[in-house]
Amino acid sequence: MRLNLQTIIHSPGMTLPFAFQMDLSDVEIYSEKPVTNPVEVSGEVRNLAGVLELKAVVVTDLDLVCDRCLKTFRKEKKVVLDYLLAQELQDEEAEENILLLEGSELDIEELASTSFILDMDTKTLCSEDCEGLCDGCGVNLNEEACRCQPEVDPRWAALSQLLDKPE
Ligand SMILES: [Zn+2]
Ligand SMILES: [Zn+2]
Incomplete structure (x- = not known):
């Protein structure tokens, strides 16, 4: 899903809400495919005095196998996105959380799935004291x-x- 920010890019005070589902069931993470359920993405882009701010939550229930006891269990996984959006970088020393738009568009699905996958834990435990x-x-x-x-x-x-x- 791509967001077209044309309508709010020059309109301070405006917000553009969005919500959609992603299917990441084919994504292999540490040789497992734990994203069995749809991933819900919801959030908004807000024009704060000319600065575009993106806030979103990416959430699903993962079906995991414990590394220690091999039991399968279900666990909620939530990733929070918080970025500033810009059409071009003003200075060289840009902040890390600034994303560049492609024209006036943002590929929110790409951003959400990448952030979600990068945030997966390397270790899977059913509980800390398993x-x-x-x-x-x-x-x-x-x-x-x-x-x-x-x-x-x-x-x-x-x-x-x-x-x-x-x-
Ligand atoms: Zn024994
Ligand atoms: Zn366990």
Whole structure:
């Protein structure tokens, strides 16, 4: 989706709201395709005393697999966009959050999907204190106790042999 800002570009005080959905279900992120649901984008461009300001929220529910316990879970992912828009850069040392328009247009879908993908976490955990799976028996330690046989310390084994001996 492209926004045509022609109508507000020279009209201080005007706002141009927008809202649309994106389908990012084919996008691979760290060799997964976690964006199973539509991504909602909503926001507005506002002409503040001649300066164009873009504010938007990009949000969806991700279906993820925990890196530690391998459980699938659903988590809301929200990215906030906050930029200034300009038709040309006035000085060399431009601020980082200024976006250049193509003429009077902005490809908001491109901006929203790129920002969303770049903001994805490298690590996926169902919760910060996920206990993960036991290396020995493989149970999910968040849900059940470890089934591994307790290893008997050889010193205790010797002692218990002594104690078991009939007097
Ligand atoms: Zn987990
Ligand atoms: Zn175990």
